[in-house]
Amino acid sequence: MKRLIYGRWIAIAAAMGAMSLSVPAHAQFGGVVFDPTQSAHATQQIFNEAKGLSNQATRIAQGSQTNLTLAQQLTQDIQMAGTALKIYNQSITTYNTIFNNLKYFNSKQIWRTAENALMNSSVQNTYGETSGLQSQLNGQSQNASTVWKIMNLAISGTSSSFWGNQIVGASDRLSTLAHIEAMDAASTQCLGAVGAYNAARTNATAANTALDNSIYDTSVLTNSEVEQLNLLTMSNSHQLQEAQAQGQLQACLAAQSAVANMDKRNQASQTINDANFRITQQANNPTYIGGGSQTWTTYY
Template structure:
């Protein structure tokens, strides 16, 4: 009997020590190789909750942009040009300014400008380049070349804005749409690519207009430069003539060199 009590005490003491040193894992249904760990389970649940929150946030960011209207802009419509034509002095100009028509631009420019006389070669044909008359003719010829092209560029730009209005409106509507049908990541990237393509087209059109402005400035600078050069040449000519030909009165001893007619 005493031996049995001692054995029981030993077994109870050993079992207690085993429980104190054991991890918080235990077998399920008595099967020793299936162990449930409450600590690991709690960590796994926490990780899954975090992943679900991140997934929900990313999904909402990709599929739904609830405040997209703050990006909305308005495409300024260009008013069609309407040039008066009382006596045929601007024939073709209205068409040229509203469409891509080089022939209308040339016709409108020709009708609206003073023509050069057909007898001009008889009087200045023997002059060397750089003479005042040939310089003026060069300016006229440059203006007759670049001005119709600039009118065509303006008409082309107006026509392109009208033609692209539907595409621009459609792109804007899709970009600002808050539904899931147009808000996947691939769809949004495609919309960005389309917007960049439209931007490139606009920049190219603007580049043509800027080239026209530069060419017109060159013609205007040529006119101002020729006028200034003509004034200087006139002053030199007058001074040269005064020095070579004494214009003083009979009782005077020298010529008034600073006089200009």
């Protein structure tokens, strides 16, 4: 670029030198003659060279601006390349995760556990004393109340005279009757809960088996992310149903425990009441053996 500029300056200087060294023409009358054509050519050449220098300076400035733009573009390209590299690395990580899940998540047999089969109840029924109990326990009947009544001794002496003048909370007869009725209610509830649980387990056998086979399946389709999420959802649903059934059985056990506590409490209450009755009778009706002491008064 510098050589070109120097060359043009040399050409301009040569032109000017030629003008200064030109031999003036002698006029016819002895004066110096001015050549306007040659002067105009020299002036035009100077103008052209000046214009060329101006254009060259403009191109140099444009080249500098172009170089600056290219540097900025290169910086942006480097940043974009770094971003693309990060995305690529993330894609590789995601692919490796999916690949490892499909390759190693298939080996699930080590998690398999044997589910105990629910055995059917077998109840002896020699003279009809347990009629319907076996069907009830196996979930094949819905007559828990009837079955319970058949197996238990009915209450006799239910005439009005037998229950007459009995005060709730102060009557042994009414307390015993309440205990019997509470046992009837709790036991009927338990028989119904056991039958319903066994029936539900029987009806859900096919579904549980299908779910179990899908969980331990080693094919690619059942080990995809969507399929695994579906299996987890269904498994949670079955667990919820099982938890609800277990809750009913636990409620039954709680009711049975309450009834058993009634029996123990009545016995304890009866012991205190008997002691109080003896003390009261001894105080109101003192009787002593002839010639004896009052030792028996405090004996009970």
